[in-house]
Amino acid sequence: MSNTHDRDVSPEPDHGLTRREALAVGAAAALGATARLSEAQDGVAAGHRPVAVASKNGLEAVGRAVRRMEAGLSPVEAAVEGVGIVEADPDDVTVGYGGLPNSEGVVQLDACCMDGPTMRAGAVGALEGFKHPAAVALEVMRRTTRVLLVGEGAARFARSLGFPSENLLTERSRKIWLYWKGQMSSIDDWMTTPEQVQDPDVQWFIKKFGAIRPTGTINLCAVNADGVLGGTTTTSGLFFKIPGRVGDSPLIGAGLYVDGEVGAAGSTGRGESVIQVAGSHTVVEFIRAGKSPREACLGALDRLVRATRMPYLLDTDGRPTFDVKFYAVNPRGESGAAAIWAGAKYAWCRGGTEPELRDCASLYPTPPPWRKDS
Ligand code: ASP
Numbered sequence: 001m002s003n004t005h006d007r008d009v010s011p012e013p014d015h016g017l018t019r020r021e022a023l024a025v026g027a028a029a030a031l032g033a034t035a036r037l038s039e040a041q042d043g044v045a046a047g048h049r050p051v052a053v054a055s056k057n058g059l060e061a062v063g064r065a066v067r068r069m070e071a072g073l074s075p076v077e078a079a080v081e082g083v084g085i086v087e088a089d090p091d092d093v094t095v096g097y098g099g100l101p102n103s104e105g106v107v108q109l110d111a112c113c114m115d116g117p118t119m120r121a122g123a124v125g126a127l128e129g130f131k132h133p134a135a136v137a138l139e140v141m142r143r144t145t146r147v148l149l150v151g152e153g154a155a156r157f158a159r160s161l162g163f164p165s166e167n168l169l170t171e172r173s174r175k176i177w178l179y180w181k182g183q184m185s186s187i188d189d190w191m192t193t194p195e196q197v198q199d200p201d202v203q204w205f206i207k208k209f210g211a212i213r214p215t216g217t218i219n220l221c222a223v224n225a226d227g228v229l230g231g232t233t234t235t236s237g238l239f240f241k242i243p244g245r246v247g248d249s250p251l252i253g254a255g256l257y258v259d260g261e262v263g264a265a266g267s268t269g270r271g272e273s274v275i276q277v278a279g280s281h282t283v284v285e286f287i288r289a290g291k292s293p294r295e296a297c298l299g300a301l302d303r304l305v306r307a308t309r310m311p312y313l314l315d316t317d318g319r320p321t322f323d324v325k326f327y328a329v330n331p332r333g334e335s336g337a338a339a340i341w342a343g344a345k346y347a348w349c350r351g352g353t354e355p356e357l358r359d360c361a362s363l364y365p366t367p368p369p370w371r372k373d374s
Contacts, residue, residue, distance in 0.1 A: 049227065049333040050075070051350040052082065054220040055268045055325065057092055059357060060085050062349035065222050070351055075222040076115040076141075076230030076258075080134045083234050086218045087132050090170045093205075094216020097131040098170040099236025101177050102243045107168040109133040110237050110250035112148075113141060116229030116260030116331075125150040125246040129165045130158045134234040137250070147252060151244070172201040179205070180240050210370065213239055217249050219256065219266030219327055225351070227331035231256050231264040238271065247271025253281040262330070263287035265296070269324030269339075273313075277304045283326050293328035294336025294361050300326055301340055301363050323368060325360055336361065343367035 050069040052062040065082030069075060087096025094100070101107045111133035112123035122141025125148060127133050136158045140149055149157050159165060169177075179202045182192030196202055217235035233256045235249040248254035248271035255271070257280035258264040265283035267274045274280070279300050286296035301324060308320050315321050320340055327346055329335040337346035338361040349355040 048350050048352075050078075050222065050224045051329055051333045051335055051348070052079070052220060052222040053327045053329050053335045053337060054082070054347040055218050055327065056345045056347060056357060057086055057094070057216065058083065058218050058220050058347040059355050061218065061220055062347045063355040065220055066349045066351055066355075069222060069224040074115065074230060075224050075228055075264075076113050076232065077138065078224075079220045079222045079230050079232040080113055080138045082220050082222075083134050083218050083232055084132055087134065087234055090172070092216070092218075093173055093176070093236070094214075095218050095235055096133070097166075097168050098173055099168060100173050100239040101169055101236075102245070103240045104243050105169065105174065105177050106243065107173070107236055108241075108243065108245075109168070109235065110246055110255075111137045111232065111234035112250045112252055112256050113137045113232040114230065114252060114256055114258040114264075115141065116258045116264065119258070119260065121147050121252045121256075121258075123148040123250040123252060124154040124158075125250045126244055127151075127154045127158065129155055129168065130163050131166065131168055132163065133250075134232045136161075136163060137232070137234075148250065150246070172204070175199055175201045176205045177240065215239065215269065215271075217255070217268040219249075219268055221256075221258070221264035221266050221327055221329045221335075223264070223329050223331060223333050227333075229258050229260050229264040229329070229331060231258050231266050233266045233268075235268075248274035248279065251275060253278045255280060257281040257284045259284050259288070260331075263293060263296070263328055264330075265293075265300075265326055265328040267324060267326050270320075270322040273304055273308060273320070273322065273324055277307050279304060279324070279326060283328050287328065287330055292336060293330055293334055294338060297326035297328055297336055297338035298361055298363065301338055305340060305363060319364065321368075321370070323371070338362060340364060341366070341368040341371065343371065 052065040061082035068078035090098030114121040122137040219233040221231040265280040282300040286299040325339040327337040342362040344360040
């Protein structure tokens with residue numbers, strides 16, 4: 001089965017490079033060496049730290065993480081503070097407060113964090129009622145000798161530390177969930193009314209995400225001025241998931257991995273596929289083997305696509321019917337990101353600059369036919 005054809009290590013056309021940086025990229029391109037080109041681009045940030053990279057929804061978050069590192073916070077703490085912006089934002093229905101619920105209308109959140117120097121990690125899975133799961137994960141890391149707490153145990157832990165408990169299901173997310181229930185099938189008890197379809201919140205959802213079952217998350221990886229690494233991933237997970245389903249996001253090695261001497265990497269996208277190849281750990285291992293962060297992300301995606309064997313996950317050309325993105329940074333401050341499909345963006349910031357969106361490299365040269373929002 002050939003599901004890896006048409007690969008494209010696409011150059012990143014507009015990175016706001018300085019003239020010297022652009023010349024370095026141009027020189028590498030002139031050599032005709034794709035890998036060299038990638039490294040020149042990834043290397044733009046070399047020697048300039050702190051740096052934070054995140055999924056596209058983390059534009060503000062990378063700015064805050066960089067500022068917090070400049071103020072002396074460790075990278076893992078700065079990362080958790082950064083993603084707190086997105087967790088609190090009801091308009092991001094993929095993370096934290098306002099996240100889309102599971103199939104029973106309950107918001108269940110997953111998150112983890114990892115600290116490079118100590119290799120310590122904390123995580124929570126299927127946490128209900130607390131809008132900052134990454135901060136709870138940080139406390140698991142700080143205050144316990146354990147890594148992962150789930151469900152009611154994770155909620156009790158958060159409660160015992162004084163995290164405020166609240167209803168995370170916003171009116172918008174509740175309406176979208178009810179719309180989804182009505183759309184599910186013609187042989188169950190739920191229908192969609194015309195008023196439901198016309199509802200502005202439901203229209204917003206249809207316009208933004210389309211007919212497919214979308215997903216979303218924020219991952220943020222950070223390196224401070226001393227080359228110290230940390231990261232976090234936080235999500236409400238797959239929309240309308242089976243209650244109790246946990247994806248890659250809270251799993252160390254899957255949704256996040258940080259080796260203080262090598263690199264930090266995280267993922268967004270179809271969690272089960274990331275879990276199957278220990279995706280973020282794989283990215284870090286590629287960095288250890290000498291690849292740039294961007295090439296390492298592409299290497300892990302290549303492995304993931306080769307491991308995608310089930311026909312229900314493949315289109316007629318043998319390509320995945322989903323997307324996954326990896327984001328990575330190394331201790332030198334070099335960073336990169338890649339997606340299976342073209343057209344995706346990621347957020348990037350380094351000390352002294354404004355946060356910006358950059359193009360992810362991709363395995364395939366075209367955007368997926370089903371993409372509404374990258
Ligand atoms: N990785 C998340 C999950 O599988 C969803 C996403 O990032 O889109 O739960």
